[in-house]
Structures are given as C-alpha cells and as structure tokens.
Amino acid sequence: MQAIVQTGSGGPEVLQLQTIPVPRPGRNQVLIRVYAAAVNPIDWKGRVEIMPGLRSVMTTARVPGVDVAGVIEQSGSGVSHLRPRAAVFAMIGRGGTAGLNGGYAEYVLAPAGNVIAKPRTLSFAQAAGLGMAAVTAARVVNQTNIGPGQRVLILGIAGGVGSSAAQIAKSRGAIVIGTATARHNAYLKSIGVDQVIDYSQVKFEEQVQNIDVVIDAVGGDNATRAIQTLKRGGTLISLAGTADAAVCAAAGVRCPSGRGGGPGKAAAFSEGELLEQVAALANAGKYTVQVDKTFALAQAGDAQEFNRDGHTEGKVIILIDAAKAMQR
Ligand SMILES: NC(=O)c1ccc[n+]([C@@H]2O[C@H](COP(=O)([O-])OP(=O)(O)OC[C@H]3O[C@@H](n4cnc5c(N)ncnc54)[C@H](OP(=O)(O)O)[C@@H]3O)[C@@H](O)[C@H]2O)c1
Numbered sequence: 001m002q003a004i005v006q007t008g009s010g011g012p013e014v015l016q017l018q019t020i021p022v023p024r025p026g027r028n029q030v031l032i033r034v035y036a037a038a039v040n041p042i043d044w045k046g047r048v049e050i051m052p053g054l055r056s057v058m059t060t061a062r063v064p065g066v067d068v069a070g071v072i073e074q075s076g077s078g079v080s081h082l083r084p085r086a087a088v089f090a091m092i093g094r095g096g097t098a099g100l101n102g103g104y105a106e107y108v109l110a111p112a113g114n115v116i117a118k119p120r121t122l123s124f125a126q127a128a129g130l131g132m133a134a135v136t137a138a139r140v141v142n143q144t145n146i147g148p149g150q151r152v153l154i155l156g157i158a159g160g161v162g163s164s165a166a167q168i169a170k171s172r173g174a175i176v177i178g179t180a181t182a183r184h185n186a187y188l189k190s191i192g193v194d195q196v197i198d199y200s201q202v203k204f205e206e207q208v209q210n211i212d213v214v215i216d217a218v219g220g221d222n223a224t225r226a227i228q229t230l231k232r233g234g235t236l237i238s239l240a241g242t243a244d245a246a247v248c249a250a251a252g253v254r255c256p257s258g259r260g261g262g263p264g265k266a267a268a269f270s271e272g273e274l275l276e277q278v279a280a281l282a283n284a285g286k287y288t289v290q291v292d293k294t295f296a297l298a299q300a301g302d303a304q305e306f307n308r309d310g311h312t313e314g315k316v317i318i319l320i321d322a323a324k325a326m327q328r
Pocket residue numbers: 040041042132133136155156157158159160161162179180181182184199217218219239240258259260261307310311312313314
C-alpha cells in the first residue's frame with residue numbers, strides 16, 4: 001500500500017510516500033481502507049521535535065496520523081459487530097503514532113472499540129476530522145459538566161478542538177464565547193457560537209467576566225490570563241499549557257489538568273464512547289466538521305505545515321481516495 005513514512009525528525013522532507021505492507025488485523029483490531037485522514041498538531045509536533053514526550057517515536061520510521069474515515073476491509077478475531085464495507089470513522093489511538101501503522105495510508109489498523117459508524121450527515125472527509133479533536137473536546141466538556149445557561153469561554157474556538165468543544169457545549173445549552181480572528185466569524189456563527197472576541201484586536205480578559213468554564217486550546221500565557229474571567233468556583237482546563245496554580249488558588253477557581261482527561265468524570269468514558277457521543281450529535285444535526293483545506297497523500301508535508309501555521313478553521317484533511325472521501 002501507499003503510505004507516508006516519517007523517516008526522522010525535521011522538516012516536511014522527512015515525510016516520504018513509500019510502498020509498505022498492508023498490516024494484518026490482530027485480535028480486537030479492524031483493518032480500515034482509508035478514504036480520508038485528519039492532520040492533528042500532534043502529527044507535526046512529533047516531527048519537529050518540540051514535544052518532549054514524543055522524542056522516542058522519532059528514532060524509528062513511522063506513519064503519522066491518528067484519525068481516519070473509510071470502510072471496513074477486514075476484522076480480526078473477537079470482532080463481530082462490524083461488517084465488511086461498512087462506512088466508519090476511527091481514532092487509532094496514540095499507540096498508532098509508533099511504528100508503521102498510521103492514518104496517512106491506504107490501510108490502517110484501529111482498535112475495534114474506536115471504530116464507529118460514520119454519521120450519515122458527514123462526508124468521509126468530514127468524519128475523518130472527528131477523532132482526536134472530538135475525543136479531547138468531549139472529554140473536557142464531560143469533565144467540566146457543562147450544563148444549560150452556563151457561560152463557557154473557549155480560547156482558540158475556530159480550531160479543531162475549540163470548534164468541537166463549542167458544538168458539544170452548545171448541544172448542552174451553554175452560552176459559548178470564544179477567541180478567534182474575524183476571518184472565522186461566519187463559520188463560528190454557523191455553529192451557534194454566541195460571541196467571538198478577536199484576540200488580535202483586544203485582550204479577551206478585558207471583554208468577558210463571570211465565566212463558569214474556560215477551555216484553553218491555545219496555550220502560552222492564555223490559561224493564566226483567563227483565570228480573571230472566571231467566577232469564583234469556576235473551572236479552567238488548558239489543553240495546550242498550564243495555568244499558574246497559585247493564581248488559580250488565589251482566584252478560587254479549579255484548574256485540573258487537561259492532559260489525558262484528568263481524574264473524575266473524564267475516566268468514566270472510553271475513547272470509543274466519546275466518539276459515539278459526538279457521532280450521535282452529528283446524526284442529530286447538532287455537530288458538523290468544517291474542512292478548511294484538503295491535500296493529496298503525497299502532499300502530507302504541506303498539509304502538516306498548513307496546520308502548523310496555526311490558523312486552521314476546523315480541520316485539515318488528507319484525501320487518500322479523493323472521490324470516495326467526498327461521499328456521505
Ligand atoms: N491535551 C490533549 O489531549 C490534546 C488533544 C488534542 C490537541 N491538543 C492541543 O490543543 C491545541 C489545539 O489543538 P487543535 O487541534 O484545535 O489545533 P488547530 O486546529 O491547529 O488550532 C488552530 C486554531 O488556533 C487558533 N489560534 C491560534 N492562536 C490563537 C490565539 N492566540 N488565540 C485564539 N485562537 C488562536 C487559530 O485561530 P486564528 O486563525 O483566528 O488565529 C486556529 O483556528 C494544540 O496545542 C494541541 O496540541 C491537546
């Protein structure tokens with residue numbers, strides 16, 4: 001099969017289109033014929049060596065990509081509920097970032113529990129964009145127990161995780177406010193965002209107060225600056241940085257870890273259950289995936305660099321079978 005193999009760390013030139021063997025499904029695994037795969041920041045962070053935890057995977061060749069959509073090609077032993085040719089999307093899991101099993105390929109193995117029927121409202125290209133962004137967002141919204149009438153501030157609301165969290169929070173009846181540049185206004189309005197603050201023009205912390213929950217998908221000093229927007233007793237979760245614990249304590253707000261879900265309710269749901277929750281929202285017409293830009297498999301380096309530039313609206317998608325990827 002054709003796949004993008006990352007041969008080392010460095011620039012996009014380390015991503016090479018190669019022919020490698022089709023993997024065989026083991027117990028509780030499913031082989032998916034991939035029509036489309038998503039780009040996530042973790043893909044290029046694992047290439048340019050800026051994420052210390054990922055250094056070990058850079059010494060061996062790997063196929064990047066954790067999120068795909070396509071059809072079931074073959075199921076391994078122990079898998080009876082997934083029929084061949086069924087339209088699915090999947091998150092292959094972080095384990096998939098090691099070795100030659102990854103989403104930027106014509107075939108990929110996924111754990112059966114993370115393989116979910118494609119929502120009929122989404123094309124394969126859109127469904128490929130659910131995966132990690134949706135799991136991360138659903139986990140945080142569950143963890144913070146966002147409910148009707150609560151005021152939620154999402155930093156980086158136009159990106160993959162931010163726009164996913166926005167839609168899940170809206171489906172729970174929250175008032176959703178977010179930071180993004182004006183370029184994203186029409187999209188954010190279309191998914192029901194109540195207020196957009198253009199962070200390039202104003203300081204968001206001077207624009208909003210009395211927030212119940214902050215979700216930070218930007219990092220840097222955003223998390224610590226956001227503490228002052230929260231009510232006492234409010235919650236801040238940063239997915240891309242760390243809020244200053246002393247400032248959190250002084251303000252009387254909770255700042256649990258956003259990495260890997262943290263304790264409490266988050267652990268109550270598996271990745272597969274979180275994917276099911278979001279798929280149900282999509283089938284109900286309450287969730288969609290904005291495909292900002294698509295790239296051919298051979299252009300995977302360009303796709304990663306486009307996302308790395310930092311201004312993606314929704315998701316960047318790699319089309320492995322361009323015609324099939326556009327079908328619903
Ligand atoms: N902890 C976890 O489990 C986990 C999981 C997934 C992702 N993450 C992390 O979460 C972060 C977001 O991931 P993602 O997939 O959503 O990334 P993404 O889709 O690439 O995010 C791009 C978005 O960030 C916005 N942005 C950039 N700088 C901003 C700023 N200063 N203020 C507000 N918005 C800004 C851009 O909007 P403009 O065009 O308006 O600038 C763009 O829409 C990444 O750091 C990622 O590594 C963590």
